[in-house]
Amino acid sequence: MSKVTVVGAGNVGASCAEYIAIKNFASEVVLIDIKEGFAEGKAMDLMQTASLNGFDTRITGVTNDYSKTAGSKVAVITSGVPRKPGMTREDLIGINAGIVKDVTTKILEHSPEAIIIVVSNPMDTMTYLSHKASGLPKNRIIGMGGALDSARFKYRLAEALECPASDIDGMVIGAHSDTGMVPLMSKATRNGVPVVNFIDEEKQSYVIEETKIGGATLTKLLGTSAWYAPGAAVSVLVHSILADQKKMVPCSLMLDGEYGLSDICFGVPAIIGKNGVEKIVEVELTEDEKAKFNEAADAVRKTNDVLYEINVLNK
Ligand SMILES: NC(=O)c1ccc[n+]([C@@H]2O[C@H](COP(=O)([O-])OP(=O)(O)OC[C@H]3O[C@@H](n4cnc5c(N)ncnc54)[C@H](O)[C@@H]3O)[C@@H](O)[C@H]2O)c1
Numbered sequence: 001m002s003k004v005t006v007v008g009a010g011n012v013g014a015s016c017a018e019y020i021a022i023k024n025f026a027s028e029v030v031l032i033d034i035k036e037g038f039a040e041g042k043a044m045d046l047m048q049t050a051s052l053n054g055f056d057t058r059i060t061g062v063t064n065d066y067s068k069t070a071g072s073k074v075a076v077i078t079s080g081v082p083r084k085p086g087m088t089r090e091d092l093i094g095i096n097a098g099i100v101k102d103v104t105t106k107i108l109e110h111s112p113e114a115i116i117i118v119v120s121n122p123m124d125t126m127t128y129l130s131h132k133a134s135g136l137p138k139n140r141i142i143g144m145g146g147a148l149d150s151a152r153f154k155y156r157l158a159e160a161l162e163c164p165a166s167d168i169d170g171m172v173i174g175a176h177s178d179t180g181m182v183p184l185m186s187k188a189t190r191n192g193v194p195v196v197n198f199i200d201e202e203k204q205s206y207v208i209e210e211t212k213i214g215g216a217t218l219t220k221l222l223g224t225s226a227w228y229a230p231g232a233a234v235s236v237l238v239h240s241i242l243a244d245q246k247k248m249v250p251c252s253l254m255l256d257g258e259y260g261l262s263d264i265c266f267g268v269p270a271i272i273g274k275n276g277v278e279k280i281v282e283v284e285l286t287e288d289e290k291a292k293f294n295e296a297a298d299a300v301r302k303t304n305d306v307l308y309e310i311n312v313l314n315k
């Protein structure tokens with residue numbers, strides 16, 4: 001029995017539930033939302049695709065009744081507002097902080113053993129908040145950003161190399177923000193061959209910049225932020241936990257000296273398995289990557305400070 005709760009049955013929450021079901025990653029998904037009847041409607045609509053898409057996962061929806069989420073092995077937090085064109089993710093902190101703090105507490109009341117995946121933005125800061133609000137050990141809370149940003153990096157690399165994305169391997173670490181992502185061009189490969197052998201510096205810079213503004217580009221096109229790739233990225237983390245796959249995925253994790261950082265949730269590669277974070281992997285960075293990584297960490301710390309300024313957290 002593998003039960004997953006998704007709090008926030010909006011675009012990303014529903015997409016995540018759909019991928020989990022279609023790929024048979026869990027036996028049960030509970031969607032929960034604050035809007036009356038909304039999660040029930042999303043769950044019913046998704047369940048009516050079961051015979052069409054050939055899945056057996058049971059998706060149910062509930063309005064605000066956390067007792068129905070009891071015993072979840074994984075809980076995903078997708079509740080909160082998305083940005084509109086022209087906004088940054090950091091602009092969402094005032095509304096989303098209260099929601100994420102409250103939701104973290106409610107999840108744990110009914111699923112004290114759950115591993116929590118934080119998606120709501122600004123994600124690195126919301127992951128930090130979830131840690132501080134719950135006091136859970138650092139393996140139990142995972143911020144999802146790097147999996148998505150890496151998928152966008154591979155998409156842009158595949159476009160530049162004119163090859164299928166499945167030929168590409170690559171990672172984005174750092175902050176899940178327009179300026180703080182660090183796409184590791186030096187380590188990206190096409191079937192083991194460095195991508196820098198295939199594209200010149202101008203194209204490399206283009207790929208890096210388009211990757212960093214990947215979310216903003218989609219927000220401009222869609223009028224709200226993206227959901228298919230975010231939902232798929234969450235489902236990969238859920239699967240790695242439930243199936244104890246031990247996949248290596250960049251995630252926003254509470255650091256305790258790794259990469260020279262402490263008391264911050266920040267995007268680094270990690271092995272994800274049945275205990276959540278099994279191990280943080282330290283990779284060597286170029287001087288330029290290191291400088292950008294540290295600069296991004298400083299910016300995330302400033303956003304974290306806002307949590308104290310608006311009294312969502314107390315020192
Ligand atoms: N980390 C990432 O990579 C990533 C990717 C995409 C979106 N996001 C973020 O995820 C969040 C959700 O995005 P979306 O597009 O699904 O938005 P959405 O508006 O479609 O859905 C959000 C849902 O949350 C619900 N909600 C609000 N407060 C709640 C509460 N207290 N309890 C339960 N449900 C509540 C709303 O009713 C709504 O249905 C946003 O903050 C967005 O910025 C993050």
Ligand SMILES: O=C(O)C[C@H](O)C(=O)O
Nearest residue numbers: 083089121215216225226
């Ligand atoms: O761009 C956003 O605001 C949503 C999300 O963080 C994304 O990267 O798609």
